[in-house]
Every structure is written in C-alpha cells, then in structure tokens.
Amino acid sequence: MTPANPFPLNRLRRQWREGRPTFGAIATIPSIQTVQIMARSGLDWIIIDLEHGPIDLGSAHAMITATSGTPCVPLARIAANEPWLAKAPMDIGALGINFPMICSRADAEKAVRSVRYPPRGERLWGPFHAPFRWGVSMPEYMASADDNMICMVTIEHVEAINRIDEIMAVPGIDVAVIGPGDLATSINKHGRVDDPEVMALMARAEAGILKSGVPIGGVARTPDQANQMIDRGYLALALGFDWSLFQRGIAASFEGIKR
Numbered sequence: 307m308t309p310a311n312p313f314p315l316n317r318l319r320r321q322w323r324e325g326r327p328t329f330g331a332i333a334t335i336p337s338i339q340t341v342q343i344m345a346r347s348g349l350d351w352i353i354i355d356l357e358h359g360p361i362d363l364g365s366a367h368a369m370i371t372a373t374s375g376t377p378c379v380p381l382a383r384i385a386a387n388e389p390w391l392a393k394a395p396m397d398i399g400a401l402g403i404n405f406p407m408i409c410s411r412a413d414a415e416k417a418v419r420s421v422r423y424p425p426r427g428e429r430l431w432g433p434f435h436a437p438f439r440w441g442v443s444m445p446e447y448m449a450s451a452d453d454n455m456i457c458m459v460t461i462e463h464v465e466a467i468n469r470i471d472e473i474m475a476v477p478g479i480d481v482a483v484i485g486p487g488d489l490a491t492s493i494n495k496h497g498r499v500d501d502p503e504v505m506a507l508m509a510r511a512e513a514g515i516l517k518s519g520v521p522i523g524g525v526a527r528t529p530d531q532a533n534q535m536i537d538r539g540y541l542a543l544a545l546g547f548d549w550s551l552f553q554r555g556i557a558a559s560f561e562g563i564k565r
Contacts, residue, residue, distance in 0.1 A: 316455075317377060317379065318350065318351060321541075322481070322542075326541070327541050328350035328541060328543070330351035330381075331545050331546055332352075333353065333548050334355045334358065334360075335361075336362070336369070337369070341354075344378070344548065345372065346378075350377070351381055353382065353544075354366050354382045355383050356385060363398065366395060366400075374439060380399065380401060380439075381401065381403065381456065382400040382403055383403075384404070387407065387416055392405075393430060396421065396433065396436065397432050397433045397436055399436045399439030399440065402421075402458055403421055403456070403458065404483070405460060406462065407460065407466075409463050410466075415476050417479075418478035418479060420457075421456075422452045423451065456481065457481075458480060458523070461489075461511045463488060463489065464492045464493050464507060465492075467510050467511050470510065471517075474515055481522070483522070483524055483544070484511045484512065484522075486508060489507055493507070508524075522542070523540060524540055
C-alpha cells in the first residue's frame with residue numbers, strides 16, 4: 307500500500323528557511339481532546355511537555371496521534387539532555403525534541419547527536435510507531451528521519467549566555483529558544499522575567515542566536531510582544547501553555563459582563 311505522502315514533511319523547516327514565523331504552544335495537560343482543539347486552532351506546532359507536567363509516554367503517544375490530519379507538528383520537551391529520554395518520544399511520532407538547559411558546546415553536541423541515527427548521531431533504532439503517525443513505511447521513515455527531526459535547544463541559564471557563541475557554533479541545531487523563566491531563576495530572580503538584569507541577559511542571548519543564523523524562538527505573552535519579536539527576527543513563537551491559554555480565554559469571556 308503506497309502512502310499518499312511518501313515522506314513525513316516537516317513544514318517547520320521550510321517555513322523557517324523562508325523566514326516565515328511559526329506559532330505554537332506547550333501542552334502540559336494529558337488530554338487527547340485538548341491537543342485536538344489546539345492542533346485545529348491554527349498552531350503550527352505543539353510541544354508535549356514531558357519535563358514538568360503529569361504526562362506519561364502513553365498519554366504523549368495519544369496526544370501526538372491527536373495531531374494527525376492537521377498541519378500542526380508535534381514536538382516533545384524532555385526532562386533532561388539525555389539520549390534515552392529523547393528516544394521514546396521520537397519513536398512514538400514526535401518530529402522534534404526540545405532539550406532543556408543547554409549550557410555548553412558539549413551539551414549542544416549531545417543534543418544534536420541524540421536526534422539523528424549513525425553516522426550523524428547516536429539515536430538507536432526502534433521507531434515502531436512513528437511511521438504509523440506519518441503514514442509511511444518503516445524504510446521510508448528511516449530514509450527521512452534525520453532530515454525531518456528537529457533539534458530544539460533551550461537557552462535558559464546564565465552560563466548558557468556566557469557561552470552563547472560556542473553553543474550556537476555547533477552544527478545541527480535547528481532552532482534555539484530562549485527560556486525566560488529558568489533564566490531568571492538562574493540568577494536568583496524567580497518569576498521576575500521583566501527584571502532589567504534578566505532582560506539584559508535575554509538580549510545577549512538573542513544577539514548571539516541571531517548572529518549564528520540559526521532560527522530563534524521565544525515566548526510571546528501578548529500580540530504586541532509577538533509583533534516586536536517577529537520584527538527582530540524570531541521564527542518560533544510560543545503563545546503560551548495550554549492552561550494559560552484556557553485562563554486567558556475564560557478571562558476574556560468575563561470581559562464586559564456585570565458581576
């Protein structure tokens with residue numbers, strides 16, 4: 307049986323090459339229904355959060371599958387920069403891994419090698435379920451996996467800012483995102499993402515990533531902020547978490563109602 311699309315097409319790569327911004331959100335709630343709604347609401351990508359939320363691999367598999375039939379690309383955020391944590395999400399259909407706390411060149415090299423098969427990397431064979439998600443045969447998946455898998459690194463520690471040039475010189479990074487929450491925490495300014503010192507560090511990270519030519523991503527909390535970031539060259543904008551988007555939607559529903 308010949309699939310309609312012989313290879314999984316990662317539309318994000320094409321959009322970034324063309325300089326077009328993409329928009330996504332982070333899914334922390336283990337819910338098929340939530341992801342179905344999000345994937346059909348105009349998002350280009352969804353990151354399934356395996357770092358902080360209560361999502362196990364079984365739920366993650368169902369959530370990845372819930373993006374089928376949409377242009378939304380499922381990615382997964384893992385709890386640490388370890389190949390064994392990246393392996394299963396890729397094998398169940400995620401088309402990219404978000405690696406946290408990349409603080410050195412060695413960290414970045416480890417992440418890059420985790421998402422690609424030998425000789426380009428160290429990913430082990432076993433994508434038993436990924437071909438089903440993408441409607442391809444096992445040989446077709448294997449032939450295209452390296453070129454379609456996204457290595458997303460997160461710059462979210464002061465040490466990463468101090469080494470931003472060496473990190474961004476590593477070949478194979480597909481997108482680098484700035485994480486303001488952990489960056490603030492790393493300098494003992496918990497939750498103070500608008501603190502001048504935190505913002506100065508973010509500006510240094512931004513300059514280093516943009517200089518490297520690697521697509522840059524970050525968090526946009528308002529439309530005005532998103533537009534400003536796009537003007538500065540951002541190509542991957544996270545609009546929020548599932549829970550924060552729900553909160554904002556409920557708050558908007560109350561606007562103008564007499565209570």
